[in-house]
Amino acid sequence: MAVSARSIGEAFVSIAGRDRVRDDTAALAAATVDGVQPRWAVRPASLEQLSRILALACDGRLAVVPRGAGSSQELGHPLSRVDVVLDLTGLDQVIEYNPDDLTVTVQAGISSGALAARLSPRRQWLALDPPGGAARTLGGIVATNASGPRRVRYGTARDLLLGVRFVQADGVVTWGGSKVVKSVSGYDVPKLMVGALGTLGILAEVTLRLHPLPEVERSWLALFENPRAAQALVERVVDSALQPSRLELFNARALAQASAESAGAGVAVSIGSVDEAVREQGERLKAIAESSAGRLVPLPEGFWGEVESAMAPLESSTVLHVASLADRLAGTIGAIEDAFRIVAPRAEVRLSGCAALGTLRVVVSGATAAETAAVTTRVRALVAEVGGSVVIARGSIELRRSVDPWGPVEPHALALMHALRDEFDPGRVLNPGRYVGGL
Amino acid sequence: MPLSGAFLQELEGIVGAGGLVRTFEGRLVYECDMHTFYKGAPDAVALPRRTEEVVEIVSLCRRERIPIVPRGSGTGLIGGAMAPVGGVMIGTNRMDAVLEIDLPNRCATVQPGLINLSLTRAVASRGYFFAPDPSSQMVSSIGGNVATNAGGPHCLKYGITTNHVLGLELVTGAGEVVRLGGKAADRPGYDLLGAAVGSEGTFGIVTAVTVRLLHAAEAVKTILASFTAIEDASEAVSAIIAAGIVPAALEMLDKLMIRAINEGTGAGYPKDAAAVLLIELDGPAAEVEAQGERAARICWERGALEVRVAADATERALLWKGRKEAAGAVGRLAPTYLLQDAVVPRSKLPAIMRELIAIGTRHRVQIANVFHAGDGNLHPLILYDDRSPDQLERAKAANEELLRACIEMGGTVTGEHGVGLDKAKNLPLQYGEADLNFMYRLRRAFDPDSIMNPGKLLPSHPACGEGFRPARPRVPDGAWI
Numbered sequence: 024m025a026v027s028a029r030s031i032g033e034a035f036v037s038i039a040g041r042d043r044v045r046d047d048t049a050a051l052a053a054a055t056v057d058g059v060q061p062r063w064a065v066r067p068a069s070l071e072q073l074s075r076i077l078a079l080a081c082d083g084r085l086a087v088v089p090r091g092a093g094s095s096q097e098l099g100h101p102l103s104r105v106d107v108v109l110d111l112t113g114l115d116q117v118i119e120y121n122p123d124d125l126t127v128t129v130q131a132g133i134s135s136g137a138l139a140a141r142l143s144p145r146r147q148w149l150a151l152d153p154p155g156g157a158a159r160t161l162g163g164i165v166a167t168n169a170s171g172p173r174r175v176r177y178g179t180a181r182d183l184l185l186g187v188r189f190v191q192a193d194g195v196v197t198w199g200g201s202k203v204v205k206s207v208s209g210y211d212v213p214k215l216m217v218g219a220l221g222t223l224g225i226l227a228e229v230t231l232r233l234h235p236l237p238e239v240e241r242s243w244l245a246l247f248e249n250p251r252a253a254q255a256l257v258e259r260v261v262d263s264a265l266q267p268s269r270l271e272l273f274n275a276r277a278l279a280q281a282s283a284e285s286a287g288a289g290v291a292v293s294i295g296s297v298d299e300a301v302r303e304q305g306e307r308l309k310a311i312a313e314s315s316a317g318r319l320v321p322l323p324e325g326f327w328g329e330v331e332s333a334m335a336p337l338e339s340s341t342v343l344h345v346a347s348l349a350d351r352l353a354g355t356i357g358a359i360e361d362a363f364r365i366v367a368p369r370a371e372v373r374l375s376g377c378a379a380l381g382t383l384r385v386v387v388s389g390a391t392a393a394e395t396a397a398v399t400t401r402v403r404a405l406v407a408e409v410g411g412s413v414v415i416a417r418g419s420i421e422l423r424r425s426v427d428p429w430g431p432v433e434p435h436a437l438a439l440m441h442a443l444r445d446e447f448d449p450g451r452v453l454n455p456g457r458y459v460g461g462l
Numbered sequence: 463m464p465l466s467g468a469f470l471q472e473l474e475g476i477v478g479a480g481g482l483v484r485t486f487e488g489r490l491v492y493e494c495d496m497h498t499f500y501k502g503a504p505d506a507v508a509l510p511r512r513t514e515e516v517v518e519i520v521s522l523c524r525r526e527r528i529p530i531v532p533r534g535s536g537t538g539l540i541g542g543a544m545a546p547v548g549g550v551m552i553g554t555n556r557m558d559a560v561l562e563i564d565l566p567n568r569c570a571t572v573q574p575g576l577i578n579l580s581l582t583r584a585v586a587s588r589g590y591f592f593a594p595d596p597s598s599q600m601v602s603s604i605g606g607n608v609a610t611n612a613g614g615p616h617c618l619k620y621g622i623t624t625n626h627v628l629g630l631e632l633v634t635g636a637g638e639v640v641r642l643g644g645k646a647a648d649r650p651g652y653d654l655l656g657a658a659v660g661s662e663g664t665f666g667i668v669t670a671v672t673v674r675l676l677h678a679a680e681a682v683k684t685i686l687a688s689f690t691a692i693e694d695a696s697e698a699v700s701a702i703i704a705a706g707i708v709p710a711a712l713e714m715l716d717k718l719m720i721r722a723i724n725e726g727t728g729a730g731y732p733k734d735a736a737a738v739l740l741i742e743l744d745g746p747a748a749e750v751e752a753q754g755e756r757a758a759r760i761c762w763e764r765g766a767l768e769v770r771v772a773a774d775a776t777e778r779a780l781l782w783k784g785r786k787e788a789a790g791a792v793g794r795l796a797p798t799y800l801l802q803d804a805v806v807p808r809s810k811l812p813a814i815m816r817e818l819i820a821i822g823t824r825h826r827v828q829i830a831n832v833f834h835a836g837d838g839n840l841h842p843l844i845l846y847d848d849r850s851p852d853q854l855e856r857a858k859a860a861n862e863e864l865l866r867a868c869i870e871m872g873g874t875v876t877g878e879h880g881v882g883l884d885k886a887k888n889l890p891l892q893y894g895e896a897d898l899n900f901m902y903r904l905r906r907a908f909d910p911d912s913i914m915n916p917g918k919l920l921p922s923h924p925a926c927g928e929g930f931r932p933a934r935p936r937v938p939d940g941a942w943i
Contacts, residue, residue: 123700123809124838146706168648181656182625197896203805205837206874207611207660208881209889209919210901211624214656223652235706258566262589264680264746300749346648350566380647381567410644429650435640440652442907447900459651 031083032063035107038075039067043113054108056088057101057420066110070130070188070196070227073114077225077452078194080107086455089221091132091163094155097417098167099220099428099457109225111162117141118228119202125233126185128202131162131226146236150177154334154384162226168218172269172293172327175379180217183232187213189224192448202230215443222458223447237295240268241305242322245312246286250274250353253288256315257349257378260292263311265304269293271330272378274356277386280333280373282326288356290378291322291330334375336386341395342417343385345376347406352381355406359385362401367394381411392422399426407431429459465505465550469526473508473550476518481556483507492533492551493544496598500541500883504531504551511556513631513639513669520667520913521637523550529916530635532663534575534606537598539801540882542610542662546917552667554605560584561670569628569645571672574605581673590675593620596878597786605668611660613878615711615785616742618836620676622878624659629672632658634665635909645672657904662880663915665908679744682710683754684772686781687761688735692716695737696811698764699835702741703808705760707753711742712836713785716815718795719830719843720784726791729784732767739835740785788832789843795828796845800861804868805877808838817867818842825860827853839877840868865891881919889921 035044045051045064054064062085067073080087085106090096092112114130115137121127122145129138135149136157142148153159153169163169165187170179177183186200199212215223247253253272260270271291273281278289294304312319336342347355356374363370370390376383387395395418403413415428422428432440437460444451444462456462465473474482483489484506493503505528510516523530529549536543545551558575565588572581578599581592594607595614602612608630613622620626629643643655658665689695695714702709715723717736723729731738741757743750758769772778784791792799806814815831822829828845842864846857865875865888875881875888889898901920908914 121807121809123704124807125703126807178621178625181653182621191896191900195896197900198893199897199900201805201874201892202872203807203838203874203877205613205617205622205805205834205839205877207613207622207878208874208876208885208892209898210904211611211656211660212897212900212904214624214653215904217653217656219652235703235708238706261568262677264677266745266749296746296749297752299752300746303748304746344648346646348567348646379568382647406646409646410649411646412648412650414648414650432649432651433641435634435638436642436651436654438638439634439640439654439907443652443904446903446907 031079034079035063035065035076038079039065039072043068056096056105056108059102059105061088061105061108063106064108064110066113068113070114073225073227074190074194074196076109077190077192081193081450081452084450085452087452088454089166089225091160092134092158094159095163095167097419099423100461101420101423102455102457104455112160114227122147124204126202126204126230127233128186128228128230129161130228132160135159135161135164142233143236147233148236149183149231150234151180151183154331156331161229165217165229166219166221166226172271172377175270175377176266176268177234181214184213184217184229185232186230187216187226188228189216189226191224192450192452196227197224200230204232220454220458222444222453222462225453237268239298239301240293240295241301242269242291242293242326243305243308243319244282244284244322245290245292245317245319246284247288247317249287250356252316253290254353254378256290256312256317259311259315260308261379263307265294265307267292268295270377270379272352272376274360274372274374276371277333277373277375281329284320291326330375334373334384334386336417337388340386340388340417341390341415341419341422343387343399344414344416345383345385345402345406345411347381347383347411348409349379349381351409352376352378355383358405359398359402362398363387363390366397367391370394392419392425395422396426403430432459465528469528470506472522473506473519476515476522477508477510481509481511483509492536492553495536495538495541495543497539497541497882497884500544500546502544502546502548504545505548507551507553509553509556513633516552516633516667516669517637517639519550519552520633520635523913524635524637524911527911527913529913531915532609532667534603534609535577535601537602538606538610538882539803539879540884542880542882542918544883546883554603557669564645565590565675567645568675569672570675571670572604574608574668574671575603578602578604578607585675589678591678592673593626593676594623604671604673608659608668608671609662610880613839615713615834618712618834619708619710624656626674627655627659627671628674630655630658630668631670632666632668635911635914643672660880662882662919664905664919666914681747681750682742682744682778683750684778684781685741685754685758686770687739687741687766688732688768689737689739689764689766690734692737692815693812694764695739696815696835698739698761698766699811700809701760701764702757705756707743707757709741709757709836710744711740712834713740714738714833714835715785715788716831718828719788719792719832722791722795722830723784723788725794727783727787731784735767740781785832792830792843792845795830796847798848799843799845800857802840802842802844802861802864803876803879804840804865804873806838806840806868806871806873808836810871811835811838814840814867814871818864821860821863821867825856827857827860829860837877838873883918886917886919886921
């Protein structure tokens with residue numbers, strides 16, 4: 024039986040109310056993804072509305088694109104079908120905050136900044152600091168598996184997500200995990216939702232593990248002639264009793280943007296603890312840096328804010344996420360910089376990374392899609408040796424059409440991913456075609 | 463379901479005569495894990511050495527639709543590594559090699575049969591360790607730890623097994639070798655690795671594991687504080703956490719347990735103590751020193767009877783001695799016990815302890831408690847005499863009631879032991895039909911023919927089975943033409 028557009032639109036209105044279902048030109052232009060304008064922009068106000076909207080969309084064989092703060096719209100294979108953009112920022116409530124248990128349950132559309140404001144009076148925080156920071160929604164951070172320098176100590180969303188309520192493609196509300204910090208009852212469903220772009224279900228609520236804010240936190244910057252010397256420092260720090268809460272490496276360009284320092288490479292180290300321990304570890308860090316032929320300068324509090332702006336992409340920038348191994352980091356940085364130098368000599372490449380884990384964020388401006396695609400392919404071949412990856416975290420449609428934005432996935436693993444997608448969203452309602460392997 | 467001679471011959475062709483257990487006596491060894499309630503011997507036990515052999519075994523069983531039960535050291539507590547419907551057990555004991563130690567990248571790759579503690583021993587001299595430390599770590603296998611997503615006393619600070627597994631090689635129920643994750647972080651695609659850890663052998667058999675290694679802490683401080691009331695000890699726990707201290711371990715023993723331990727091993731806990739709190743801090747020396755002092759002060763402020771601080775490793779071992787021997791010590795109080803593993807939010811500890819006492823009284827059973835107070839993971843031991851069927855029934859009733867109470871307080875039915883056969887029936891307490899249905903369908907993607915560890919991890923409730931779809935939300939009238 025045919026479903027008419029008009030009646031679907033009216034049905035959306037009957038679910039969410041007229042002011043939450045937009046089909047006017049301005050709203051649709053604002054909701055456009057990958058150049059495809061949706062037919063409706065819907066902003067549900069409750070879990071129930073979200074569930075009913077999806078049930079309807081599923082029956083109508085519509086393509087639904089979930090959206091939080093909109094910071095990851097240029098991620099994945101370009102969309103070719105977009106019927107509904109589902110704005111989740113209306114689901115922005117703190118459902119349950121248990122400071123004594125260091126857990127919080129929030130609706131997925133709450134911003135990271137709003138959550139932090141709720142937690143900080145109790146001197147607690149969610150230890151996720153992805154670029155783009157406070158404005159991003161928790162649902163978006165989890166669905167894109169976004170992380171920042173803190174991951175060296177606290178891990179990523181997969182380590183902090185305890186429970187998840189999501190709405191499957193057919194509208195069925197489903198819960199996975201638990202609301203306590205330790206549980207092994209049943210499969211670890213929350214992990215499946217991390218980084219899945221909502222393709223197995225749209226996140227509606229997340230329960231997260233919190234951490235106490237350290238009493239004192241101070242940061243230092245160790246400066247070196249080149250990334251290799253910086254990597255040597257990282258290795259010594261990791262192999263010592265120091266417990267850094269950040270251990271972030273910068274290339275010369277990123278460093279110059281974020282600070283007044285000029286050097287071939289820098290490593291910013293944060294130590295958070297009780298005052299005496301921070302001071303004592305700072306001394307040790309100084310000794311390590313000096314014996315590593317580096318110069319150590321204390322950093323002002325504002326430094327990390329500067330890093331945020333230094334590493335923020337411009338309108339036309341591309342962002343690559345490169346994963347290699349810690350002991351290959353300097354080589355990987357060299358290879359990335361060389362590749363751009365050869366292929367796109369005018370490009371500006373700012374680069375930072377979680378040095379102890381071998382992950383890098385590369386912000387490129389001034390390179391064409393073809394140039395960036397060529398570099399992506401080259402670096403992929405290099406990191407493939409160690410099972411690494413290059414993901415285009417943000418890139419133009421042209422770039423994402425000319426090179427697979429995700430890169431290869433192990434064939435048997437990909438077959439399982441297909442099986443899951445076929446099982447849970449056979450009609451490809453959720454973000455169709457956008458995920459790895461065109462899932 | 464006796465296996466045919468031809469099948470056994472094929473199996474022997476894969477693993478060799480030395481790798482196949484066929485005799486009745488031989489198979490009896492494998493009829494249960496440490497949860498001796500549930501017994502079911504496999505029809506044969508295959509002990510492969512290589513991934514290729516595992517693939518062949520799985521393919522053979524799949525062809526014949528014979529169930530497969532994976533088993534590591536058999537130290538599980540949930541009836542996971544036993545064969546309720548017979549079939550072939552695959553024991554990983556002979557797959558115990560360390561394949562690679564990569565200290566520059568702080569990881570190691572091992573075969574699943576390697577004993578947990580052996581890995582730490584292999585890297586300790588270089589200053590590293592493998593963090594998951596289930597109490598069974600001297601005998602349990604890393605593959606088993608992965609299957610159950612094992613915890614341990616120190617997971618309060620360090621996290622459970624899943625936080626330390628970087629990659630797996632898995633032979634799925636479809637007989638495919640799939641590599642999930644690996645040394646490099648952030649693989650694109652679904653986190654199948656995360657889903658596979660804790661899947662209790664229902665997705666397939668793990669044939670290699672890449673784990674994270676951590677740098678050993680510079681300093682360790684162990685504090686033992688005793689209290690006259692369990693509420694005071696619980697408040698001390700909350701106050702320590704509220705002070706921003708995340709101890710490596712935070713363990714509690716109740717009055718009955720203290721008595722059992724004092725009578726048994728002579729750990730020398732104060733006689734009047736109704737609760738003993740064991741606090742272990744580790745990290746940089748200055749931090750441990752400062753936080754240790756603060757934790758001790760908090761205990762005094764909450765009315766501690768006594769606070770002991772271990773001065774060295776020997777004293778530390780002494781303070782842990784009682785805790786480590788807790789399960790054995792209760793043997794002095796009753797011939798046997800049911801061990802529970804439920805979790806409540808940490809802030810609900812005083813409430814659940816009151817509830818436990820009420821449950822014990824109601825069902826006329828003694829309940830001794832030892833638990834991971836820091837994460838609210840309870841391990842009540844419900845004591846009974848197995849020669850009395852009536853006592854067993856009462857113990858079981860108390861057990862069920864206790865689980866229900868934990869769930870009502872916002873907890874979970876298992877914190878670290880797993881589901882297995884034992885708790886499959888309890889999952890509906892915690893999950894609705896849609897939630898369980900999602901898990902069934904997830905399982906089927908890995909094991910399309912339902913041959914992997916059948917009967918474990920999920921309840922066999924018909925509503926959750928094949929073809930079932932949970933109720934969908936109502937679609938508004940007028941949406942269809």
